[in-house]
Amino acid sequence: MCGIAGSFDLRGNRPPDEEVVAQMTDMLSHRGPDDAGMLVSPPAVLGHRRLSILDLSTAGHQPMSTPDERLWITFNGEIYNFKELTADLEGLGHVFHTTCDTEVLLAAYAQWGADSLKRLNGMFAFAVWDRERQELFCARDRFGVKPMYYTVVDDRFRFASEIKALFVDEAVPRKPNDARVTDFLAFGITDHTSETMFEGIYQLPAGSFLVVGQGRNVPEPTRWYEPAPADLAGTTPVDALRERLVDAVALRLRSDVPVGTTVSGGLDSSAVTAIATMLRRKDGLEPAQTFSSRCDDPRIDEWPYIERVLEMTGAPNTDFYPREEDLLSNLDHVLWHMDEPFHSAAVYGHWKLSTLARASGVTVLLDGQGGDEALAGYEYLLYPGLFYTSLTRGRFGRAIREARFRSSVQGAPLLHSVKEAIKVFLPARIRARRPPAWLRSPSAPPLPDRSLADHHLYGLMTQPLPMYNHQLDRNTMAVALESRNPFLDYRVIECGLAFEPEDHVRQGYTKWTLREAVRSLLPGEVVDRKRKQGFATDExxxxxxxxxxxxxxxxxxxxxxxxxxxxxxxxxxxxxxxxxxxxxxxxxxxxxxxxxxxxxxxDPARLQAPERSAFSPTTSRSARDAVRRLEPMPERSAA
Incomplete structure (x- = not known):
């Protein structure tokens, strides 16, 4: 996990903006306090900040090149299946000199080009500079777990892991994007389009790549991934999900630094913790350290469920209570790391949890993020789609039964379910939530189409997962902590997309298949829990x-x-x-x-970071301390 930045001169006839990229890279030092580096290879400049996770030696220094120094990469993320890819590439003649996933990723790109993306199981945002073709290739993982932002100013294409790094160049305007600001004020959403809250600054969409070359405009991103249902022939949904989720956790336990997990008391994080404990014990290891958030209000405190998970797994735990004064003391610091507004004070609570984990010596933290999106667990997305799909398939009786079960299990009034069933057939302008009365120019929210599959994909690719990925990345990387999310393994998600409605919800219980898949690993109180509070603060x-x-x-x-x-x-x-x-x-x-x-x-004339938090990682090394300068690559002679 790292911070990346870079620049590409679209004209190709100016001195490289080395100093700007050095400052951009150092602006991201919190993401990578262990090492820094730069490549200056006109018309491109690449910068990198490293958080060492695999192969802690200097051999993992970036930007990294292929042996012939034609391709150079700056990479943020983890390729979880790097060992399997290493074996494939060695069979094709590649020789590796590190145990670092960066070297494997670069070799995969050298071997297969853009097609290599489909072979990767991981979270990533990276840029590869091809000195021979004079092209910059930028790519992002399937579900946008790792960020990449870009802008074009004065015919210079610039990219970075965080928006604030782009503002190092004062020519980049810090002007609010009124349409996106209004969306947030009306509906509390961000990251639902490639536009950001700043005019002229974009994020590379999830599952997309971009190729930038001299003398041409920056093209529209190309999608390389579209979510599709897995083929579950020959197995049951429960067995298919269990197999994929266990392997997803196993891959994400690969690390050369200490690993922990979060436990919220809900099904998703508890499942990850239980599976991780099972796998570690098979390897002769003790359960990993776990971390939890508490609340003074017993109505929303999750401790009774957390405690049962800890008793069953034997995992050690550290907890904390979010406090109002601590929120107020750190609000600007959290906002600075977010770059954009966040929808709830619960985001502060997760930042506090991240600081706690990092201060405890953990560098990698597994959590349950993505479980609701992967398995259609959000009621506001699940039930409208379920009712529509059931009714259009002529299964009116099933729709009524599930509405009744929902009423008894979830506590939702039956009339509420009936209204949802009717509402999903109405035009989008009627289905939309009403914006606040104080908002001067309300916008129309993005809404899913009507079927359950449409609602499922909406949660994954439009809202809320992109926003939650943004927040999780910033909260953890603010303290140089790598978050890993087994439910966002594409195999788990594609498994969930293949489920029938009854695999998602049965007798009023959402995520029914997951409950059955982990029933033997968790206490019944957690598996059969009716409702999960969510990451709560008492705002x-x-x-x-x-x-x-x-x-x-x-x-x-x-x-x-x-x-x-x-x-x-x-x-x-x-x-x-x-x-x-x-x-x-x-x-x-x-x-x-x-x-x-x-x-x-x-508002400020110059962008100024708030006072450094006591939990922020510090580093004295600058990208300027490790610069590699290269002349243009000689043209190959014709064969």
Whole structure:
């Protein structure tokens, strides 16, 4: 896991912007405190910050080249099946000098080009500079776990792992993208398009690549991956999922540094922890250290479920309680690392969990992210699609039965399910959620089509997984911690896409197949748990305390009144209504964090990081300390 940056001169006739890329790379030092490097090979410049996970020696230094120095790579992520790829490539004549997945990835690209992407099982964002073809190849993993942002200014294509690194060049404007800001204020969503919250800055879409060359415009990205159902012939859904998930965890336990897991008390993280414990014990290892978030409010505290998982697995645990004052002390720091506004104070809670894990000596952390997206676990996406699919297949009785089971198991009123069943047949403009009353120019949200398959893919590729991947990457990399997500193994996801509706939900229990797949590994209280709280903080209560005072100050300011987004009087009235006992926490948070984001990223004449957190990794090494400069590659003579 690392930070990458680079530049490509589309004109090809100017001195390389070495100093800009050096500053961009050093802006990402928190992502890779162990090493730094640069390649200057006009018209391209590549930068790299390394967090050492595999082969901790200097042999893993990047940018890395093929033996003939034609291809150079800067790579962020992990290729989990690098051992299997090594064997394949050795059979084709490749010789390896490290045990680093970067060398394997580069050899795979040299052997198969863009087709190598389909052979990779991992999370990745990388750029390969081809000195002979004078082309820069940029690619991103199937589900966008690892980030890549880019912009073009003065005919220079620049890319980086984080948006803030692009702002090193003051010619890159820090102008808000009003359409995306409005989407966030209305619906609390980010990352649902390739556009970012900044005008003119884009993210390379998940499962896409981009080839940049001299003398031509930057093309539209090319999709190399489209999610498709797996072939489950000859097996049952339960066995197929169990086999894939166990192997996904096994691959993600490969590491030369300490590994831990999160335990939230929910099914997904508990399943990962239980499988990891089983695999480690087979290898003669003790269970990995686990980490959990607590809450003072017993209504949302997950400890009873966490404790049962710990008892059954024997895993050691460290927990913490998110606190209002700690949120306020670190809010700007978390926002700085996010680059863009985040939808809930729960994001701070996960950042705090990451700092706890890193401070405990763990460098790799497995978690349950992606379980709901992989297995259609979100009720707001599952049930509308389920009702539509059942009704259009003529299975009216099944739709009614599941609505009744949902009412008894999940506590959802039967009338609510009936409304969802009717609503899914209505036009998108009627199905859309109502935006806040204080938003001056509401937008129309992106909505899935009607079937269960459409809703499933929407959760994976549009919302919410892209937003959650963004937040998880920034929270963990802020403290040089690598997060790994077994449920985002493409084999697990393609298995879930092959399920029939009854494999997803049965008798009111969502993720039914997963429950059965891990039933022997977990306590019944967790497997048969009706509802999961989610990563919780008590922000609604905090908004009636010190956080609410800060909101009041922000919502009363002349600065906010000058923004094009808010009806100030309506916003202040909503805050008062919340203080009076109503619950408007989600909408109020979005308004508050947007204003805070504008003050941090847009308003200042010069971008300035907030005071460094005590948990931030430090490094004295700069990319300038390890620069490799190359002349243009000689042209090959004709055969």
């Amino acid at each position: 609604s209560h905090w908004m009636r305390g010190r956080l609410g005072e800060l909101m009041d100050d922000a919502f009363s300011s002349e600065q906010l009144a000058s923004r094009p987004y808010f009806d100030q009087a309506a916003l202040r009235a909503q805050l008062e209504a919340h203080r009076g006992g109503e619950n408007h926490a989600a909408e109020l948070w979005r308004a508050f964090i947007i204003e805070r984001w504008l003050q941090l990223f847009v």
